[in-house]
Amino acid sequence: MTNSDSFPHADRRTALRATAGLAALSVAGCLGGGANGSDGSDGTADGDASGDGASADDGVDVDYAVERVAEGFENPWGIAFLPDDGRLLVTERPGRLSLVDPADGSTTSVAGAPEVFSRGQGGLLDVTIHPEFPDDSRVYLTYAATDDSGARDTIYSYGHRNPQAMAVRSETGRIWQCEHGERDGDEINVIERGGNYGWPVASEACNYGTDERVAPSHRERGDVVAPVHYWxxxxxxxxxxxxxxxxxxxxxxxxxxxxxxxxxxxxxGRFTVEGAGATDATVVEREPLLADRDWRVRGVDG
Known part of the structure; x- marks a missing residue:
């Protein structure tokens, strides 16, 4: 964790512009097979998976622009706005934490980042700040390390295959989570304390290279929590x-x-959400944004 006192101040007008916006980290990559991606099929809590290959356009037309504010990162992973002045904390998987000023694109290394085990998908990953920042200046990081001595083992939920993101929905205070399936079977979940989210005894995916199901669907079992949306x-x-x-x-x-x-x-992807919990939320994919950029979109904040 680090302290906001070490962060130089940015121009307030820039802060207001940046804080109101939506930011995404992208990693340029080759367009592989099936790279047009999700079909947007609506796998909602009641099991209505359309599989028709189309998103559901809700008629919302928003005018936005893309602005590059910094570059030169190695495997950028997580991003978080600082609400007091609009600058961005950015993690790089090899273990670097940087502070980016969108006003001039300057990047400052932040001291105190932990030592990480960087290999494969491991390393320094996500970053978020305390809800009361800057009054409480704590910064939270997720990372892989080889020494967890002194860490307290706590399991909040289980049955996750490859979790990639968590986000708190302000209307309800509930934690939402996204994870990878095997072949397809990707999920959006609402997390409940002690919930079993199925893997490996329940899944919406198929085995790699086949059309054979990995496991029965969540809805075929009464002892797991089904995703609110899946592919x-x-x-x-x-x-x-x-x-x-x-x-x-x-x-x-x-x-x-x-x-x-x-x-x-x-x-x-943009998704609309109705309902509050893990059993009554309805999620619909509305539109693909930035689809013409050939970017692997990694970190998102706004």
Whole structure:
């Protein structure tokens, strides 16, 4: 963790502009097979997976622009706005934490980042700040390390295959989570304390290279929590990455919507949400944003 006293101050007008917006980290990559990504099929809590390959356009037309504010990162992963002045904390998987000023694109290394075990998908990953920042200047990081001595083992939920993102929905205070399936079967979940989310005894995915189901569907078992939204086997999937609920003022038409990046599909997905909990929430993918950029969208904040 680090302290906000070490952060130089940015221009307030820039802060207001940046804080109201929506930011996404992207990693340029080659367009592979099936890279048009998720079919947007609606796998809701009542099991209505359409699999028709189309998003549900809700007629919301928002004018936005893309601005590059910094570059030169190595495996950028997580991003978080500082609400007091609009600068950005950015993690890089090898273990670097940086502070980016959108006003001039300057990047400052932040001291005190932990030593991490960087290999494969491991390393320095996500970053978030305390809800009362800057009054409480704590910064929280997720990372892989080889020494966990003194750590307290606590399991809040289980049955997750490959979790990629968590976001708190301000209207309810509930934690939402995105994770990868095997072949397709990607999920959006509302997390309940002590909940079993199925893996490996329940899944909406197929085995790699086949059309055979990995396991029975969540809805065929009474002892697991079903995802509020999923991409069934054969849909093309939506390998998710970072996610955030948009609560800003710049785009009021989007307020309360869930935004999630996708890797292989290479776009930023927008989802509308109705209902509050793990059993009554309805999620609909509305539109793919930034789909013409060939970007693997990783971190999202706004």
């Amino acid at each position: 069934p086997c054969g849909s093309g999937g939506f390998p998710p990455s970072g996610a955030v609920f948009y609560d800003g003022d710049a785009f009021p038409e989007w307020r309360g919507d869930l935004f999630a990046g996708t890797l292989a599909a290479q776009y930023l």
